[in-house]
Amino acid sequence: METHQQQQNQQAPNDIQDSSSGGSGKGSFLCRQSSTRWTPTTDQIRILKDLYYNNGVRSPSADQIQRISARLRQYGKIEGKNVFYWFQNHKARERQKKRFNTSTTDHHHHVPLQRPTNITLANNKFPTNINSGCYSPSSPSSTGVLTVGQIGNNGYGSITMEKSFRDCSISACGSSTASASESLSHNFGWVGIDPAYSSSYAFFEPKRFIDGIHEEGQ
Amino acid sequence: METHQQQQNQQAPNDIQDSSSGGSGKGSFLCRQSSTRWTPTTDQIRILKDLYYNNGVRSPSADQIQRISARLRQYGKIEGKNVFYWFQNHKARERQKKRFNTSTTDHHHHVPLQRPTNITLANNKFPTNINSGCYSPSSPSSTGVLTVGQIGNNGYGSITMEKSFRDCSISACGSSTASASESLSHNFGWVGIDPAYSSSYAFFEPKRFIDGIHEEGQ
DNA sequence: ACGATATGAATGAATG
């Protein structure tokens, strides 16, 4: 996934989108990214993954999407549909990977995901790991937060998303290693099945409670 | 693809590429990620193409992917994702190339093919027809895949002008539509779930955000 | 050695 994370278009929290004058890119390629496709910033990815893995958000409702996108907007241009698609894709691909590498006769009974007390940062499952950490995605700042305390706990100490104010205090909740968050989650690559994340039930998922729990344990 | 046909020799079926197939490897001494990406052996490619052209395999299902990768494994290290990506890419590139010469008889259809980058797609490697005999189905001899000749060679004569209208103009409006519900829900905060109200939208489409962009009806 | 090309890998966006 974010093995390399070619993120160069770091839109300011403002709303710039076509600032081609910047030219501060790595110079690898173009800077004109006025394309139609959303290019998530590192911070946005970090938060999205935090929601996904640490908070168990899988299919956020319209409400949540609005809130999430509002929060992510301070890190770059984003729309609700981007958030929607992101979760859809992330979930689908996680499943797909497993599908490729598991036998069809083994659908029932899979290992329940364990609850890691700390993030598994480096699992060298296979020599052929897709990992290629040689690329450093020029993380702007906040490098190496690495708060490996109680990440997925249900104590609720992470996000603090407000309702009306998009200011929020998110404070990046030390969920994962900041800059390493990308390289962190791609560990469960195509062969490694387990996402080293605990999906503690989201405390803010209405549907979870009223609509019945869908599958989430992997 | 065929043009290139890099003959990087076939690694031992049971061994990973030593990263020195060409001789002076890039010296991956301190970095263990020598195998950054899968390098298919000639046998693997042969079989993959056979499946593609002679058997019409285009988008193998997860089940097929497992089976294919299992079979190819005897010719070299391979994973399910490799097979998956191979077919994806092969199909996509073939279509991409075909999209040029098949200019749809110069209709008004202004296909957005511009490439912001300078790399442009100036590959004239496959000007007219990508194949029509390009691939020689020399009997695999070991897999019994029913090598019939050139049935699937151009079996999919269907041009590639199915749906190419994706330029669109995704209006940036987005989030305003669904914000109606949001304005209401923010009263309760999002930790406090209100059962009496929370199940408004179970599922929704990103259309809600973008509000009518694709009108591919006719 | 370098630059161009080919192609593996990744992912946003859509559709069924």
Added chain:
DNA sequence: CATTCATTCATATCGT
């Protein structure tokens, strides 16, 4: 939710 398409990045390989 699964499948697919398009686009782009990264890199292996080849040509000069």
